[in-house]
Amino acid sequence: METTLELDSTILGVSVVAEGLNVPWDIVWGSDGHLWVTEQSGTVSRINVTTGEKKVLLNIKEVWRKRTSGLLGMALHPDLEQHPYVFVNYTTKVGPDSVIVSRLVRYTFQKDTLANAKLLLQIDGGTSHNGSRMAFTPDGKLLWATGDVQKKGYAQDSTVLNGKILRLNIDGSIPKDNPIPNSYVVAWGFRNMQGLAVAPSGMVYTSEHGEALEDEVNIIKPLQNYGWPEIEGRHDTPVEKAIAARHQRTQPLRSWTPTIAPAGIDFYASDSIPEWTNSILLSTLKGKSLRVLTLSHDGTIVTSEEVHLENQYGRLRDICVSPTGDIYVSTSNRDWNPSPGFPVERDDRILRIGKIKTEKRPIGYVRKPKPQQQDAVSGSALFTQHCAACHKEDGQGVPGTFPPLQGAEQVTGDKNQLAKIILKGLSGPITVKGQRYDQAMPSFGFLTDAEIASIATYVRSSWGNGASGISENEIKSNR
Ligand code: HEC
Known part of the structure; x- marks a missing residue:
């Protein structure tokens, strides 16, 4: 068992x-x-x-x-x-x-x-x-x-x-x-x-x-x-x-x-x-x-x-x-x-x-409630929910299929470009860390500005990326 x-x-x-x-x-x-x-x-x-x-x-x-x-x-x-x-x-x-x-x-x-x-x-x-x-x-x-x-x-x-x-x-x-x-x-x-x-x-x-x-x-x-x-x-x-x-x-x-x-x-x-x-x-x-x-x-x-x-x-x-x-x-x-x-x-x-087995419970028995799932608001939790399936928890992606976010110019460079990628999705050929990708990423425009800002800030600051955060307003101006 x-x-x-x-x-x-x-x-x-x-x-x-x-x-x-x-x-x-x-x-x-x-x-x-x-x-x-x-x-x-x-x-x-x-x-x-x-x-x-x-x-x-x-x-x-x-x-x-x-x-x-x-x-x-x-x-x-x-x-x-x-x-x-x-x-x-x-x-x-x-x-x-x-x-x-x-x-x-x-x-x-x-x-x-x-x-x-x-x-x-x-x-x-x-x-x-x-x-x-x-x-x-x-x-x-x-x-x-x-x-x-x-x-x-x-x-x-x-x-x-x-x-x-x-x-x-x-x-x-x-x-x-x-x-x-x-x-x-x-x-x-x-x-x-x-x-x-x-x-x-x-x-x-x-x-x-x-x-x-x-x-x-x-x-x-x-x-x-x-x-x-x-x-x-x-x-x-x-x-x-x-x-x-x-x-x-x-x-x-x-x-x-x-x-x-x-x-x-x-x-x-x-x-x-x-x-x-x-x-x-x-x-x-x-x-x-x-x-x-x-x-x-x-x-x-x-x-x-x-x-x-x-x-x-x-x-x-x-x-x-x-x-x-x-x-x-x-x-x-x-x-x-x-x-x-x-x-x-x-x-x-x-x-x-x-x-x-079937358990006989005493009358009036109340099963211990399961712990409630925490509301996912942090950048890291949102990243796990929306991005990690493809780009992976460690930001390394999948070689040849999903590009890495760790050390990628598109992540650490121009904030507006990153905001646009998340808001609008991406397709067609791109080069990431010297490797060519030609796949499609869906758009995440359905997330709120605050949620996207917190994901973007998380990916820019994680895995040694060391880039500055992105504000809610900076996301909004790219919608
Ligand atoms: C269904 C898979 C999938 C999901 C989910 C996904 N992406 Fe992508 N992403 C891709 C693919 C595929 C590309 C490359 C697109 C191309 O070839 O034009 C890409 C490219 C990128 C790029 C530009 C290239 C790079 O590696 O820097 C960034 C930045 C990015 N994604 C961020 C995110 C963020 C942030 C999320 C979560 C909100 C996310 N992606 C969710 C598949 C995905």
Whole structure:
């Protein structure tokens, strides 16, 4: 037992069922009683959670892995006995120009291997925003949540299959009862979904990475437009409100600012852990936590949110529930963006969270309230919330991807330039400490002048930068 979690009347134990994995991107409970796992570099394995034995069934040689591309989502047919099908999604490069594509492939499970690869669908791939997740609906159709591959027109173009929820038959054909005749598309306007779950009622939920501002959990309904790229998260800015007043746009069930990078989700229908019955379980990357979103009876309102295991196991990539109500969570500390202190030697790991006992509390027992989170007002706390995911706590960035803030001319030089970068974001080629970068940084204009001033002052004075502070007025004059 690694640790315990104490709920109102249930005590949960956390234990390790597998270790030494390399980014277990998708974990699924199979009707064969095993836990199935994809690793980002291209393997599909089956784990016996009682013995811990892991058997590699398949190594997909053509997988192309970089940053957040590689072998990603997986779904198993709910009845493997009758239909031994395993569906996976991965990126690969094709043709003389090495174009990146994203493939949905079906394999047949037979005698400890996966055979008869059948390509069901191929869409545009990219170095990032590939999604993806897959899940079965109670009526036996396969849903596929795809990413916009950072092409801004894609999510709103209903003829493109990126940035969508797609619905397929298990042979890859288009179901006759899809909402748009002869189209896979069910819903659109998505950026980069990292979680997909179907409740026993048939209700479909997704989690999605926003840009700088807001991450989301959505309820998916046919023919609805979820707004990206014009709308991020709730309809709360004047521009977003104006668009939503003119056109149908669907708001998230829940959104988070600052962002938490929500990843895998599963629906908790079991009564094994009664406090969590009828909730969405969510694993988070940047947030490094397991979140429990308890839902109203009809599943349409989040009535409470709990945060567990924060920072204990690093980034958490996926989650699934077994028929006995045990919960499995996979870590993602060997991905492209690990947090300080990770990976540890045993990473990546798959954890099991399960009930160890029910406590009988004396009548009138009041559980000790959890310490309240401190309001983040200091420059260092704001930096952790808004900047450290890319530029890192030590200001060193990620070589070739996110430039360093330590010793950078853009940070220690002209104050107005720094204010503008934070207010407006940045894109196009720049040179930082002699190295060229050509990526995009989102704008942080949604923060107040005081918040930006305190972040700017913090980065100018940290890591030996030794430059003077920036005032609220100096930020304001650059808006
Ligand atoms: C999602 C990732 C991301 C986040 C979050 C982010 N940045 Fe950046 N930042 C970048 C990228 C990428 C570039 C380089 C852009 C380019 O190539 O044009 C950059 C460039 C910069 C630069 C200029 C280059 C340098 O290294 O000095 C500064 C200054 C900067 N960011 C500050 C910040 C601050 C302050 C925050 C928090 C408010 C922040 N960034 C949040 C990705 C990010």
